[in-house]
Amino acid sequence: MIDKTDLYIDGEWVKSIDGRVVPVINPATEEEYASITLAGKADTESAIAAAKRAFPAWSMTSPEERLDYLKKLLEVYQAREREMAHTISDEMGAPIDLAISEQASSGSSHLKAFIRTLAAFEWVRPLRPGTAGQDLTYEPAGVAALITPWNWPMNQVVLKVGAAIAAGCTMVLKPSEIAPMSGMLFAEMVHEVGLPAGVFNLINGDGVGAGSIMSSHPDIDVVSFTGSTRAGILITKAAADSVKNVSLELGGKSPNLIFDDCDIEAAVTRGTKFCFNNTGQSCNAATRMLVERSAYDQAVEVAARVADETKVDMPSKEGKHIGPLVSEAQFNKVQDLIQKGIDEGARLVAGGVGRPDGLNRGYFVRPTVFADTNNDMTIMREEIFGPVLSIMPFDTEDEAIAIANDTPFGLSAYLQTGDTERAHRVARQLRAGMVQVNGASRASGSPFGGFKQSGVGREGGAMGIEEFLEVKTISGIVDA
Structure with a gap:
């Protein structure tokens, strides 16, 4: 000790x-x-x-x-x-x-x-x-x-x-x-x-x-x-x-807007991995993936595959895997919210409640993806702080912005598009302190903080x- x-x-x-x-x-x-x-x-x-x-x-x-x-x-x-x-x-x-x-x-x-x-x-x-x-x-x-x-x-x-x-x-x-x-x-x-x-x-x-x-x-x-x-x-x-x-x-409940004019495979893979990074325990995690309907089915398939391929293992081991949640209280909270997503009708496409196979001790959770969510669901409103991604379709640019901004939080937002004019237009309308486009990182010394709550x-x-x-x-x- x-x-x-x-x-x-x-x-x-x-x-x-x-x-x-x-x-x-x-x-x-x-x-x-x-x-x-x-x-x-x-x-x-x-x-x-x-x-x-x-x-x-x-x-x-x-x-x-x-x-x-x-x-x-x-x-x-x-x-x-x-x-x-x-x-x-x-x-x-x-x-x-x-x-x-x-x-x-x-x-x-x-x-x-x-x-x-x-x-x-x-x-x-x-x-x-x-x-x-x-x-x-x-x-x-x-x-x-x-x-x-x-x-x-x-x-x-x-x-x-x-x-x-x-x-x-x-x-x-x-x-x-x-x-x-x-x-x-x-x-x-x-x-x-x-x-x-x-x-x-x-x-x-x-x-x-x-x-x-x-x-x-x-x-x-x-x-x-x-x-x-x-x-x-x-x-x-x-x-x-x-x-x-x-x-x-x-806190945060950051949206990730994915338009069909970008590389869907790359954007969804990047967004899902970012959501799961640090076992989802990041205030700026991109936990709400909003996808243009024409690319929605592909996005769900890619996100589910990335989740299934995400390894969970002991933190002492080298390699690209995720570790446990920080505490028993956090473990119980995440388990309860995953179950709440199931109970409220979201479609579970990867993960779920319980520990990953082979890990019966420690606060390990299964990387989880929900599809067919809406902004009234608890998993779309509350900060989960675990490796849980929720995916929702949109039809128009205005609808995507409205869904993204329909939250009490405003820390970060993420935008994936191949249209530079759209990137400028949408980024200005997102009510968040930080907007990152097409996987760009923030430069050292950039101000970190958010809008609203x-x-x-x-x-x-x-x-x-x-x-x-x-x-x-x-x-x-x-x-x-």
Whole structure:
């Protein structure tokens, strides 16, 4: 059993004051393999106090000083990136090849993007040409509460910590208690870099305990949260009494519009694999496949075949397969929603309830595809967070856009078409924060975030740093 029960507060690892020890479960084996401490009220307030004490000095550091710290952090992170990949694989079940190529590597990628962005960031800007002595300055917002999820742990931790360091904020990080080990390893890296005491603090805890204290505490100035829409609403309400800046990256139910003027085989194969990536545990997963009716039967056939060919296996094994879901609660939720799809009349063309053959232990599920769905079905409305794809036909471009936008979410949307004019036209009408056309990826440093109940604010690059800044207007100083 790995003992990780200390908390990182004020530049050192310390024993908990009033927390409780809980186990960490390996989702592939259902066995306890580590223990952490869920911070109590006194622990949480101690971390916040340390960050508050450190803020005045840290906020006055130069961008060049903060840039040096980020460069050192990148060096340390890259030296231990393989260790990070194995840690993520153990804690949340990502297959080791995926953990190396996508999960752990996302931390390095985001650090590089923040280094590039910080080096070019304009901290003082004139209001407009011809207004000498009318300046806008960008300054650190204060103490930041960073609350991150379990599904892409380093992606989210580095997006928040990297931006907060660049901005000059001090911070308290609370990673998910379900997959906390990567956050603990990251804290070791930060300690090695030698940030001033109190700039970075880490506590483990749950949302009801540490999370609610951080969201409502008067000494927290910024809350940056990634997780469910339900939790995001609660955090926003808790933060309202002290009028904090709140940035939210929440749920999604992303549509993938496939028109018959594209390569259907390639588009559906790509879309189905993307839906199943990370065992479907991605907020931007393309879980609603909307297909032009003339290509619909072919699309269903291709998606079913891809699902049947998708291997499910232990995360410790090399290869292109998917691993388990992260927890028993998530396993039960996905099983219930698959059954709900069957009960509500969707046509099951691949997968279904139960574990895959040969896997009788661990939170493994069958890659599942439903056809003949409609937007009134639960599986088309709720975020499943598992390898479950729902396919629905459309007849016209306008109908496809209407179906795509008929959701409370608006994180991502995907579009497959061979018509450039249509791509421009449809992309502009999709109510989502990110639209990717014909399998294109987003460039490093692109803003990540969504419309509607998918969140408020953006992460990554310059916009991600600005979430941790305040804008001050200074009038009347004219340099000689």
